[in-house]
Each structure stands twice: as structure tokens, then as C-alpha cells.
Amino acid sequence: MLNSIEKVLLSENQIKERIKEMGASIAKDYEGKDLLLIGILRGVALFIGDISRAIPMPLEIDFMAISSYGASTRSSGVVRILKDLDSSITGRHVLIVEDIVDTGLTLSYLIRMLQDRRPASLEICALLDKPARRLVDVDVKHKGFTIPDHFVVGYGLDYGQKFRNLPFVGILKPEVYSK
């Protein structure tokens, strides 16, 4: 697995430290409020575990699953809901938790869909931001790291469903996906 990685972009420790800061800032924003984290599966699996534990206040967690790239590295712009939320979000303070914002197409679609359900507030928290390929403007309130335009894997992010369990975020060797 490690020999498919060209370079470690964010180490386990860097991620851990940044998440601590993000958690504190989220807790400050939502003090005294009923907070619902919505994780977008599957890439968020590792991040939401760590960020939720870094937010020292009562909160709830729900998940949505949407279709993503499949085994390719390019976004089709087509978003399909594979699993909807179990909870109602009407009147609640919702924070969407996402692994990475790339073109922004996925989040802009989700935001529109979730706004229709009339939450009290709706914000985005993303571990990674790749602004170079943005097609739609999305306002990411809580952002972990801005990264250059590379296809990354690890810490929840996959290529062909593999590499999610790497504890760091790394750049995949181009020959792995050009095969």
C-alpha cells in the first residue's frame, strides 16, 4: 500500500493538531445550540470520528451516502443519494462534514437539497479544500487544509475503495490510476 504513495502531504500529527483547533472553533460557534453533524459517506468515516471527539459539547451525528467518483479520479457532476438522513433537520443547526471539496458540485447540490428542509442554520466543515478545480462557489466555514491540485488518498479518502485506512493524507503515484 505504501509503495503506491508518492508523497505524504499531511502527516497523522498535522491532521490531529488541526482537528483539535477546528473542534474548539466549532464548539465556540455552536455554544448552547442543538448541533447535528451530517457526515457524507464514505470518505468522511475517519474524519468525523476525530472531529466529533474534538467538539466538547453535546451533539448528534447522522450520515448521508451519495454516489461519488467510483473508480475514476474525475467528478461526473452527477450526485445521487444512496442513503438519506434518518433525522429531521427542520429547525436544527446542521454542520455538514465532508472529507474534501474539489469542484464543489457535490456540496452545492447537497446544500440546495438540505436548505429545502429548513434547518435553523446550515454550514460546511471540510478537512481538505482543493480550490484549483472549483466549478461552483461553496462557502466552507470550517476548513482543515487547503491543498494543491493532486489526487490524494488516505485518512478516509479512497482510490477504488482502497487506501482509506492510511493514517495520513498522501499523493497517489499517477501510475496507479493511469494503469
Ligand code: 5GP
Ligand atoms: P466535488 O463534488 O467537490 O468535485 O467532489 C467531492 C468528492 O470528490 C469528495 O467527497 C471525494 O469523494 C471526491 N474527491 C475529490 N477530490 C478527491 C481526491 O483528491 N481524492 C479522493 N480520494 N477523492 C476526491
